[in-house]
Amino acid sequence: MRDIQADDGYMTADGRKIGGVAMELRNITLRFGGVVAIKDISFDIRWGEIRAIIGPNGAGKSSMLNIISGFYHPQEGDVIYKGFKRPRMRPYEISRQGIARTFQNIALFEGMSVLDNIMTGRLHHMKANLFQQAIWWGKAQREEEENRAQVEKIIDFLEIQHIRKTPVARLPYGLKKRVELARALAAEPAILLLDEPMAGMNVEEKEDMCRFILDVNDEFGTTTVLIEHDMGVVMDLSDRVVVMDYGRKIGDGTPDEVRNNDEVIKAYLGVAHE
Amino acid sequence: MLYREAGDFKTNYVADSQTFPIKFDRYGYYFLLGFAFLVMPLIINDYWANSIVVPFLIYTIAALGLNILIGYCGQLSLGTGAFMAVGAYASYKLMTAFPELNIVFVVVFAGIVTAAVGVLFGLPSLRIKGFYLAVATLAAQFFLIWLFTRQPWFYNYSPTGMISAPQRELFGVAVTGPRASAVAMYMFCLCFLVSLAWLARNLTRGTLGRQWMAIRDMDIAAEIIGVNPLMAKLTAFAVSSFFVGIAGALLFTVYLGAAEAGEAFGIDKSFLVLFMVIIGGLGSIFGAFAGAAFLIIGPVLLKLLLVNTLGWPTDLAAHLEIMIIGALILGFLILEPHGIAALWRTIKEKLRLWPFPY
Numbered sequence: 342m343r344d345i346q347a348d349d350g351y352m353t354a355d356g357r358k359i360g361g362v363a364m365e366l367r368n369i370t371l372r373f374g375g376v377v378a379i380k381d382i383s384f385d386i387r388w389g390e391i392r393a394i395i396g397p398n399g400a401g402k403s404s405m406l407n408i409i410s411g412f413y414h415p416q417e418g419d420v421i422y423k424g425f426k427r428p429r430m431r432p433y434e435i436s437r438q439g440i441a442r443t444f445q446n447i448a449l450f451e452g453m454s455v456l457d458n459i460m461t462g463r464l465h466h467m468k469a470n471l472f473q474q475a476i477w478w479g480k481a482q483r484e485e486e487e488n489r490a491q492v493e494k495i496i497d498f499l500e501i502q503h504i505r506k507t508p509v510a511r512l513p514y515g516l517k518k519r520v521e522l523a524r525a526l527a528a529e530p531a532i533l534l535l536d537e538p539m540a541g542m543n544v545e546e547k548e549d550m551c552r553f554i555l556d557v558n559d560e561f562g563t564t565t566v567l568i569e570h571d572m573g574v575v576m577d578l579s580d581r582v583v584v585m586d587y588g589r590k591i592g593d594g595t596p597d598e599v600r601n602n603d604e605v606i607k608a609y610l611g612v613a614h615e
Numbered sequence: 616m617l618y619r620e621a622g623d624f625k626t627n628y629v630a631d632s633q634t635f636p637i638k639f640d641r642y643g644y645y646f647l648l649g650f651a652f653l654v655m656p657l658i659i660n661d662y663w664a665n666s667i668v669v670p671f672l673i674y675t676i677a678a679l680g681l682n683i684l685i686g687y688c689g690q691l692s693l694g695t696g697a698f699m700a701v702g703a704y705a706s707y708k709l710m711t712a713f714p715e716l717n718i719v720f721v722v723v724f725a726g727i728v729t730a731a732v733g734v735l736f737g738l739p740s741l742r743i744k745g746f747y748l749a750v751a752t753l754a755a756q757f758f759l760i761w762l763f764t765r766q767p768w769f770y771n772y773s774p775t776g777m778i779s780a781p782q783r784e785l786f787g788v789a790v791t792g793p794r795a796s797a798v799a800m801y802m803f804c805l806c807f808l809v810s811l812a813w814l815a816r817n818l819t820r821g822t823l824g825r826q827w828m829a830i831r832d833m834d835i836a837a838e839i840i841g842v843n844p845l846m847a848k849l850t851a852f853a854v855s856s857f858f859v860g861i862a863g864a865l866l867f868t869v870y871l872g873a874a875e876a877g878e879a880f881g882i883d884k885s886f887l888v889l890f891m892v893i894i895g896g897l898g899s900i901f902g903a904f905a906g907a908a909f910l911i912i913g914p915v916l917l918k919l920l921l922v923n924t925l926g927w928p929t930d931l932a933a934h935l936e937i938m939i940i941g942a943l944i945l946g947f948l949i950l951e952p953h954g955i956a957a958l959w960r961t962i963k964e965k966l967r968l969w970p971f972p973y
């Protein structure tokens with residue numbers, strides 16, 4: 342909801358408001374030794390939209406998210422966030438700027454309960470220092486309580502009340518994915534990055550996850566960048582789609598535009614994929 | 616049927632996240648505290664204080680400290696013995712340089728000095744982890760002990776190379792030095808242990824504790840969701856060393872009275888505390904108590920059994936004792952790798968449902 346420049350935005354067919362440019366990736370090139378994972382890609386992400394990134398395996402989609410969240414640093418190109426060129430920063434600093442994410446291979450804290458995992462997502466909202474926490478008086482306790490209340494809202498929203506106190510290691514795969522989304526949402530991010538949130542799920546779980554993503558976007562206006570292989574899902578959910586293949590961008594536009602793009606059709610027919 | 620959550624509803628989040636959510640546990644805990652503060656002082660004697668109780672209290676503090684580092688933050692350390700030595704030598708230097716300084720402050724300052732040294736030797740953890748970090752802390756262990764035995768400034772140029780604790784009083788009662796009574800030593804260490812356990816509990820239940828655990832469980836993901844690894848690791852080293860330093864200061868001033876770094880704080884002490892943490896249960900406050908109890912009380916009970924009851928010669932019993940404790944540790948780790956704390960949790964979970972298995 343932050344920083345929407347109304348003059349620069351537009352309304353979607355289903356009545357959601359899309360704002361101005363939140364982030365712009367400009368001429369990004371990323372290499373691993375001799376491997377070029379991303380080759381001179383540019384695209385932008387607007388406030389409030391659901392932006393999908395699709396492409397065959399190894400196309401460089403996850404690498405792109407890793408650049409946005411500061412885990413990889415591109416050899417060339419710039420990330421423009423909220424109108425400013427972002428200097429090289431550590432991932433935790435970037436997360437503090439309102440960027441949260443989930444991972445392709447679930448990266449929950451296995452030794453902690455569901456509740457603690459989600460509470461960890463709120464760490465930027467907790468400011469009590471070491472000494473205040475040590476005596477657990479005043480600020481530390483108050484903050485814990487307030488943030489717990491926020492986390493409970495997310496727990497209700499994602500319908501995971503029953504596993505609140507369960508150690509994460511004991512959860513089935515589908516629920517883990519949901520807890521990971523909860524942890525990312527707990528940060529109240531301006532931009533939410535989801536790396537294949539529905540991979541490996543059954544139809545019912547996928548439907549739930551779609552509903553959650555749409556609801557989050559609807560209710561909180563959270564800008565969402567989504568990597569997904571299921572074309573049906575992508576076409577349903579997203580406002581705009583970037584198509585990548587072998588580290589290049591081969592398409593960018595609304596789902597309809599992308600679906601009818603010759604190069605995209607060729608890439609998808611030429612390469613074995615899901 | 617007493618051990619129940621049902622009917623004990625939590626109406627707010629504070630109540631839901633308290634230390635002992637089950638009433639029965641809470642009362643058990645109050646009972647233990649009452650016993651430790653009110654009954655023990657009446658019945659404790661020199662033998663029990665010296666052989667079991669005081670070392671148990673002191674080593675529990677060290678185990679709490681190491682558990683914060685290893686169990687909560689996942690940073691392996693083999694330097695505990697040396698960090699205890701830092702606490703001991705810091706308290707010695709403080710006591711001799713400022714004879715008027717209250718012994719409570721001496722011990723706390725010794726902890727603070729150790730925290731600073733711990734942060735210094737924790738710096739490599741920003742680059743290396745696991746076994747490599749363990750080796751780095753091992754280097755710290757040998758370096759610090761070398762420093763304390765070879766640099767006369769640390770032992771005030773005493774010809775024996777030993778440090779010895781002068782008498783210090785609290786409320787007119789001697790707590791250090793040869794005239795300190797068993798009760799005074801016990802109460803002094805107990806107060807430290809209870810306060811520190813409370814601090815440890817508070818630090819591990821809040822956002823800092825969660826950041827430590829996040830680093831432990833998956834450091835890369837932790838950093839991406841916003842944990843500053845530098846802060847998390849160094850605070851863990853600082854807090855952990857603070858505890859260990861206080862344990863070292865107490866061990867020297869209250870318990871040993873005189874010490875020489877190499878002998879009192881060698882690598883064997885590092886391993887002793889490490890065993891306590893592992894056997895008690897990584898990442899558990901209760902585990903620190905259980906592990907220290909096991910490794911302090913176990914050998915004494917065995918010795919009583921072998922020497923006093925069975926009448927075996929002392930030296931034979933001593934060897935056997937080591938073997939039996941070693942075998943117990945191994946057996947225990949095979950049966951319950953997550954330590955006594957995990958065993959206790961399983962029992963409690965069963966108990967919660969008892970007498971109906973479902």
Ligand SMILES: Nc1ncnc2c1ncn2[C@@H]1O[C@H](COP(=O)(O)OP(=O)(O)OP(=O)(O)O)[C@@H](O)[C@H]1O
Pocket residue numbers: 373376377378396397398399400401402403404405445
């Ligand atoms: N850390 C790394 N080191 C070396 N090569 C890497 C690394 N990360 C990614 N790559 C390479 O970069 C290319 C793009 O990988 P990436 O994971 O971004 O693909 P993707 O589009 O997410 O694929 P998938 O659909 O399989 O998840 C691949 O060739 C991969 O081998």
Ligand SMILES: [Mg+2]
Pocket residue numbers: 402403404445
């Ligand atoms: Mg990927």
